[in-house]
Amino acid sequence: MVRSKSSWDEDDVRINKSRQFGASNKTRPRTKDRPDYSSAQTATIIEVDRGRVQCLIQAPAGKKIITAMKARELGKKSVVVGDLVSIVGDISGDEGSLARVVTVLPRKNSLTRSIEDHANDERVIVANIDQMAIVIAAANPEPKVGLVDRALVVAYDQGIKPIIIMTKKDLASGDDFLQIYKDLDIPVFKTEKSSDLSTLQNELAGKITVLLGHSGVGKSTLVNNLLASSVNKVTEFGIENGERVTGDVNEVTGRGRHTTSSAIALPLSSSFDGADFGWIIDTPGVRSFGIAHIQAARVISSFPEFSEAIANCQKNCTHNEPGCALNNWPTLTDQHLARLASLRRVLSIG
Structure with missing residues (x-):
């Protein structure tokens, strides 16, 4: 038989002892006080590796890199390379030091893709960029119109300047493919391993540029050549033995093998304070690039x-x-x- 509430007495009421007698050792009283982050330092995320991030901050003696962890309230996928963030804690940059990312500042733009063309499954790759360099190969693997077009849609949607870099020009001219985009006035650069990259370097100088392309098109080789004058001085950016690891193309599928596992920002100068200072953000080779989230x-x-x-x-x-x-x-x-x-x-x- 179910008793009505009107027939309840004091024996039917369960009492919370922590509220009756005050907070116990196991129960912390609520407070309206919030952490004070007024002295937080602004930093730029240059690499995200699981629970740790590498940040670049402006210190009195110049720029320096520090390691930080994300505050729990920010969530797992809250920060990406290029984000401006507020950090607190140990920002000395000494070995073993660890700061904490507490706030992600508003983004001016972001490079995003939807998974399997589902608009509700949107992934942010990088943020706050000036240029998108769409890297394609003249051959091996063949250039794909689909990737270039989708990348352009995202670039135009976010106000990001697109450029096209065609690698492996020693294997084919690629002119017929590039003709498709002539009316859009997109800067085009054609390269090979031994190319003089001075014109391209001038285009990248002073800007934050993200490199986007399929696996196997030569992005890592291009990065090595662009950083040739400075890689030995920036080993803290994940460059092994002076170079980014390169890969090849599977002869059966015609697809490239992944050699970059996560996005990473790399400086385009041997000195952080160089007059031509700029950044390139190398991203993993993409196999799909959905744009269902774009209007x-x-x-x-x-x-x-x-x-x-x-x-x-x-x-x-x-x-x-x-x-x-x-x-x-x-x-x-x-x-x-x-x-x-x-x-x-x-x-x-x-």
Whole structure:
């Protein structure tokens, strides 16, 4: 028989002893006090390795690298390479010292991808970058339109300047492939192992550039060549024996083997305070790059020459349909129409 609440007496009430007699040794009283992080130091994340991160901070004597752990409240996937964070604790940088990341500052942009094209499974790869260098090979493996197009969609969506670096130009010209992107005015650099990279280095100087590409296209070799003048001075950045580890291409599948296991930021100068100081962020080779989380309208709106036209589009226009105002906008020149066609092709493939 179930008794009604009206028939309960004091014997039916379970008493919390810690509340009756005050907090016991096992129960900590609640407090409204919050940690004071007013003296926290701002740092940049340059590497994430499971529970530890490497941070770059500006110290009185110059820049230095420290090791830190993420505060529990931030969660497991809360920080990525490129993040600006607030850190507290031991920031001496001495061996065995450990600071703590307590806050992730707002990101100006981020390079993200969705897994298996599911918009709800979005992964952030890096943050706060100036340029995206899409690295493809002229051959072995063959360049893939799908990866380049998807990377461009993310770049335009986030306001990141895209550039294309084609490696292994000694194996093929790659000109037919690159012709696809001529109307988008994307800077293109063609390299091989013995190339003079001075022009490319000038493009990267003073900027934070993320390298993105399939495994086996030669990203690690490219990184080694770009860092040739400084790798021996920055061994703390995970460079083994003066070089990043390189890989090859599987002859059966035509796919590259992974040689970089996590994103890492590397300095483009032998000195942190060099006049041409810049960073490249090397990322693991990607096998899939979903963009289900990207809105097509936001991508096209990043091109100012189309802003007046898209202002006349209907609500929720995909900008790739018969009723789109861009189809009949009188001020669009032939060059504009060519760029629009390229953008629409990029979006349709994504």
